[in-house]
Amino acid sequence: MLRPRPTSAPITVSFEFFPPKSDKMEESLWRSIERLAPLKPSFVSVTYGAGGSTRERTHHTIERILNETSLTPAAHLTCVDASKEEVNEVVRQYRDTGVKHFVALRGDSQHGVGQVWQSHTDGYSNAVELCAGLREIDDFEISVSAYPEKHPESSDFFTDIELLKRKVDAGATRAITQFFFDNDVFERYVERVRKAGIYIPIVPGIAPVHDFRKVANFASKAGANVPSWVHARFEGLDTDPLTHSHVAAATCADQVIDLTERGFTDFHFYTMNKADLVYSICHILGLRAQEDAAQAIESAAA
Structure with a gap:
């Protein structure tokens, strides 16, 4: 049974999107942004690919968020296939556009998740160097990755x-x-981190299960365990998308409610550019659309 969320624990959410690969996908992405913007997330992040076209679409998406919404964007950066100066130039371009928050990542191997990663000859070798490079350019807000089940390469x-x-x-x-x-x-991971003297916010990344098979497959490559009880909940729903969506909303909301009972109040949702399931989960959690955000988007589009 889905437990009610404790009313004494207000929550904050942020959303992650990925850059569209086509005009049609861009329309779909923007519908998702319009749908979720009225929930007033603390920020929205847009992922960053190594390829030039993906990089350009990320920049375009970030610019559009800045120009057409009241949302605060965070731009992803990776160390993949770029020199330090190329990355720094991207950072300066974002800064000049108005971006003040970056998600700094080493990035996955050019050869796919789980393959050996190689740095660019003149590039940043890891997220540590990338964070230091960002800090040299300006006083940015910098988010980085963390792994409750440890990184597969650690x-x-x-x-x-x-x-x-x-x-x-x-x-x-x-x-x-x-x-x-x-x-x-x-x-347990947060306890380990605090004992190590790390006191920055550790924000749980939450993955609404839009497609159980895809999530389970990605989890196996990323070193994230999918418990047997999660498998059991989605068993037999491959051809029943309606029930699948109901189960996904209940499962995710129940997870976040349990985390709020443990004292955590800030959550980052991996949306996969699909808004409806995330919106339903946020509604269960007590978040409601705020009209001023919706009106800001409508005014910008007019």
């Missing part, structure tokens, strides 16, 4: 958390986690 939790500490020392102001389904795992 040999152990100590190594993983030590890397997070180095990111903080280099200028990171927030960590957003890989998605997870076991809240005990996340809580």
